[in-house]
Amino acid sequence: MHATMVSPVFVGRQEELAALAEAVAEARTGTPRFALVGGEAGVGKTRLVEEAARAASRSGIRVLTGHCVELGPEGLPFAPVAEALRTLTRSASPEELDAWLGPARGPLSPLLPLERGRETDGVGAAQFPELVLGLIERLAADRPLMLVLEDLHWADRSTLGLVAYLVRAVRDVPVVLAGTYRSDEVHRTHPLRPLLSGWERMRQVRRLELGRFRREEVAVLVEAILGRPAETGVVDLVLDRSEGNAFLVEEMVGVVLDGGAMSPSLRDLLLVRVEARSPEARRLLRAVSVAGRQVRERLLAAVADLERPALFEALRELVDSHLLVVDAHGQGYEFRHALARDAVYHDMLPGERAAWHTAYARALSADPGLAADPSGVPAALAHHWFAALDLPAALPALLAAAEASAYAPAEQLTHLERALEVWPRVPDAAALTGTDLIEVLASAADAALRAGSMERSSCLLEQALTELGEHGSAPRRALLMERRSRALCELGRPEEGIALLRSALALLPPEPPGYAHAVLLTSLARAHLSEAESGHAAEFAERAVAVAAAVDAHVEHAESLITLGCAQAALGDTEPGMRTMDEGRRLAERIGAVEITMRAWNNHSDLLETLGLHEEAMDSAGAGLELARRTGHIRHVGMYLAGNLVEPMVRLGRWDEAAQTIAQALRCEPEGLFAATLLEQSAQLAVLSGRHEEATRIAGRALNLAIGSRDQQFLQPLAFTLAEARRLTGDLDGALATVMDALATGNALCLGRYSWPLAWLGTRVAADRALLARDRRSPEPTPADPLAAVTATLPIVTTPARGYALLTKAERTRLTATPAPGRRPAVTAWQAAATAWRGAGEPYLLAYCLFRLAETLCAAGDRRTAAEAAREASELATGLGAAPLAADIGALTRRARLSLTPDPPVAEPPPEDPLEPFALTDREREVIVLLADGRSNAQIATSLFISPKTVSVHVSNILAKLGVTGRVEAAAMLHRLSGHHL
Structure with missing residues (x-):
């Protein structure tokens, strides 16, 4: 047959290729673009993107490519990112790699051929997208980047979440993302489908849908493959059977060249050239189909059980016939197209497929180094043993795969839920796995919680408690109840969560205290603090501190100290609270508890702002925000810290700076309450600036995100904004009702920090209503009495509270004529x-x-x-x-x-200019003032935004004009002549 079945000429698709080239060109200018290429299997998506990537690479753009892997329903977490980054590590020097990876090196180590066990600096799965974003931005800062993600229809949930985040969050850097997917596989419930719908509305996304080739394009393709003009009958026959699908056109040409018959069915068409191969080649092809998208040569040799000469002869036959191709790294083989792989795989009998899966599982178990990606071996073993229906082998493999997927909780949950399905069908499952069903249920619940499936987490923990029974270990039962309380609190059911914690604590004997006591007391303290029950929070936190210190529960010790400090401050003991909080933060830093450290910075800055120490609050929030950026927490607790940075800016009158900080933070695409905290600040800025419609709209978004939350630190400031917006529109009754509702349902949280502004605004609106009634000579309303009663209960122990108390008192003088x-x-x-x-x-x-x-x-x-x-x-x-x-x-x-x-002030004669005789220019006068202050040329250049070389020229001119020989003499002369009166 002819030397190739792949056209050496790129046929058609010129409009699509131009669109991709335009996206690359726009990305070069710092305007990121995301190109989506869809179409049915075999239509030519990969060839199009490869052509665009080659052109981009020739123009100096760095191109990284990764493929999603079809490895059972759970997929392989972050597979395309892992493949792309491994390509990067092979081409970069150690110094470049260190600079690009930065703080992401440890967390990304499961995906990279780096040393195992690197310190992850407290980074969890939730921070993974932010760290990948940081890596991409650093790469793009070095050189424009094109990142190609193939086969998104096979992507796992974690990868789809990462891609969705990158599409929204990559800004102002030269990056183009290109993704391919099979549109015929994206059914109504496919997880990619809602993302595609959302992306269609985004300006930075370009979606290209490839159709089949027309007859003239098929003719060009056939002629390019044959290397000669094709007969009309051959082109018509190929077009008829392939219907213009590029891959099927190539397959049809291959059948023609082999002299085979044209099969009427697609599956038979894909298999007809397989059947023409030798028995050894066919056997080897079936083995490759079981491996997945590609297989390493060493692994295939171990599985195929062929003598090396026979193995290489069969491989040569398959490569020459274009059924297999050598992979991009030259270490293995893959099917030329996934359609052919699917046909071969599904043509096998069930027992034959199971036998091959068993062979792969045994080979990888004996030598994990046979795999191209050792980090993917646990998932591969789970897949192969399960596909082989060897459940006793599949169960421990699924648990191992779950442990290896801790950085991808959605996939970890899939492995664990499959293990739970298998568990009842495996005799002696506990002895086989070294754990029990309760622990598997609890691990699955934790994964569900981290994946955002709160209801599922609660249900799994309820199952675990049922399995344990009433007579199980009291500490174990109590700790399971504590985990379930977390899920209940996340579901907006804090009363149930606190009640469950109290019940769990009652299960434990009071003496001797143990680790379970420390955990439960710490959780109870924090839960009560979240509900603004500072007295209960302080009580439980004090007990937690003592117990945690006694049993060396360092994490709980640090967290309970921070909670105790917050509770003390909320009760009015601000200085002791500050010291206690600092003690907890220092302990958290010593033990490397990043999230607890950030919580300390968050609460510390919040307390400083409550006390009216705005500059100090900004410094504290800034320190926490920097830690959040470094460890990938910017979209989560980082948003709270950003809010704590913005609030003192607003109070200090730095409104432009506050607006810029909000805009920059919101570019990270935070969700839920994390976004609400910044939207609340944005809404308040808008209403104070007079944009009441915009303020109402933004506040509405924030309320929707905070739905189910009863946290007054969100709800009361939003009520202030909405009430002020209504006041600006003249709706005084609505404004006052909003204030009264917020004060009635809230409390004096944080020493009245959020209630006092409402009390003042309500009094102001009441005064406005009274004034309006007097102007209209109508009976004056009297709603101020209940407002006065609420105001009388608010604490006056901080500088802002004292200011609001005086302001409200003054406002009340307007109530009567x-x-x-x-x-x-x-x-x-x-x-x-x-x-x-x-x-x-x-x-x-x-x-x-x-x-x-x-x-x-x-x-x-x-x-x-x-x-x-x-x-x-x-x-x-x-x-x-x-x-x-x-x-x-x-x-x-x-x-x-x-x-x-x-x-106008009385005019005074201008002072005599003692430097006028020296004819200094305006710039020289600026330079000599800084020179007299002892500044170096470099420092003067920085202050005046000019180069040091220019400064040197000015200094030389000054010395010449003054008739002095040095800088010191010039400075002395300036002081003597003018005393800086320039």
């Missing part, structure tokens, strides 16, 4: 509030107090002082971008005819 001579107490109240917020360093509330002070001073007849207050208020509000407040101030100044322009 007072003649001008009686306005002095109101003036005093607003002066006190303004002084409090000036001392707190919060410009927005200071501006509001000054506005009301100016209003009250006008009513009292002190127009000059009123103008000064209004002037400062206007400058603050305008500088912040607080449009509604600025508008209110403007309305007051127009109504009261106050001038916002200060009286």
Whole structure:
């Protein structure tokens, strides 16, 4: 037959190829693109992407390719990423690899041929996507990157989740992702289908659907393969039987060249050339089909049980006939197309398939090094033993595969649930596996919890408790109940979770305390703290600290210290709480408990903000945020830390910086409450800036994400934003109702940190309503009494609380009409509030107090002082971008005819310029001032945004003009002549 069945010429697809080239070109400019190539099996998706990748590589782009692997229903976790990264490790120097991998090296070690057992720095499966994103960004910073992910229809859940995250999160770097999938296999319930629907609405995604070849394209393809013009009858026959499918066209040409008959069925067509091969070649082809997409030569030799000459002769025959091809690394073989592999595999009898699966399982068990990817051996063994229906061998293999898949909880859960199915059918399963059914159920529950399947986790733990029975080990039962309580709390059922924890603790004898006591007390303390029950939290945390320290439960010791510190602070003992929290953080750092360390930074920054220590809160949140970035937690607790960074920015009046921080954090595509914490801040910024419709929309999104949550640190600030938005639209009744509902259903969480703003806003709205009623000469509403009752219960122990208490007191002076001579107490109240917020360093509330002070001073007849207050208020509000407040101030100044322009100062003659005789340029004057401060050329260059070489030229000119010989002499002369009056 002819030397090749693959066309040496790329036929057709010019529009699709141009679209991929355009995506690559756009990615080069820092605009990432994701190209999806779909089509039926054999239509030419891979050939198209390979052609585009070759062109990209020739233009200097780094191309990495990975394939998804069909290895049973669970797939192989992150298989395309592993393949792509292994290619990278083979081409990179150790120094380059270290720079690219960075903090991801340890966590990615299961996917890379690196030393096993590297420290993962506390990174779990949830952080994997962020670490891969960081690796891609570092690679792209070195050189534009094209990452090709083939056969997404076979992708496991973890890989699909990673791809979905990368599509959303890769920004502003030269990266193009290209994925292929069989559109004919993406059925209605396929996990790829909803992703495809979502991607269609994204601007950075281009979806290409390949159709079959037309007759003229089939003719070109046939002629290219034959190397000569094809007869019309041959082209018509090939087109008729292949229907324009590129792979089937090639197969048909192969049949023609072999002189075979044209089979009417697709399966027979794919097998007709197989049947023409020798018996040894056919046997070997069946062995390869059982291995999966590809097989390493050494493994195939161990399984095939052929003498080496016979083995290589059969392989040569299969490669020459284009049924097999040598893999990209030259170490094994794969079918030229998966359709042919499927046909061969399903043509075997069941017993024959089982025998081959058994042979592979035995070979890999005897020597795991036979596999091209040793990290995939546990999953391969589980697949082969299960396919061979050898359940006693499959059960321990499934458990081993689950352990090896800890970084991919969805696939780990699949292995464990299959093990649970097999367990009853395996005699002496416990003796065979070295564990029991209860532990397998508990492990599956943990995997379900980490995979986000809370209900499944709870059900599995309930099964484990039933299996253990009432008379089982009390500590074991208690620890299972503790795990189930976590699932219940995640499901929004904290009362059930706390009740279960208390029941579990009651099962344990009070003495001697053990590890189970430490775990339960720690969980109880944290659960009560989450429910804002600080007294109970402190009680259990104190007991947890003592027990954990006694039994050397270091993780629980650190966590309970942090909880105790939070509870102490919430009860008003802020300084002891801070010290306790710091002690817990230092212990967490010593034992390498990353998530607990970040929780400490999160709570520490939160407490500092509660106390009104805004700068310190930003420093603390920033330290935690940096740890979150380094360890891949940015989408989770990192979002809480980002929120803790933004809140003090808003309070300090750094609104532009806060908005930029929010936008940058939201680019990481956080979910649930993690996203809600930033959306809540974004909504508040919008409403304070006057964008009330936008604020309402964003707050609605945040509420949807926080659905089921009763956490007042989300709900009360959102209520503030929604109430303020209603106030801005004139809906005073709706605004006040929103405030009252939030205060009625909440509590004074965090020393009233979230309740005080609502109490003030409610009082402000009540005053506005009273004023409106007076203007209309209608009966005044009296809703302020219940509001006053709530306000009276709020603690006043922090700087912000004292400020809000004074502000609310001043606001209440607006509730009733007072003649001008009686306005002095109101003036005093607003002066006190303004002084409090000036001392707190919060410009927005200071501006509001000054506005009301100016209003009250006008009513009292002190127009000059009123103008000064209004002037400062206007400058603050305008500088912040607080449009509604600025508008209110403007309305007051127009109504009261106050001038916002200060009286011009008495003009003084300008000071004599002692440097004028030296004719220094403006830039030289800038340079000499910095030179006199002792700055080096490099430091001057950094300050003035010029090069050190330019600075050197300026310094030389200055020395010449001043007639001095050195920098020190020039500085002395400057001080003597002018004292810096430049």
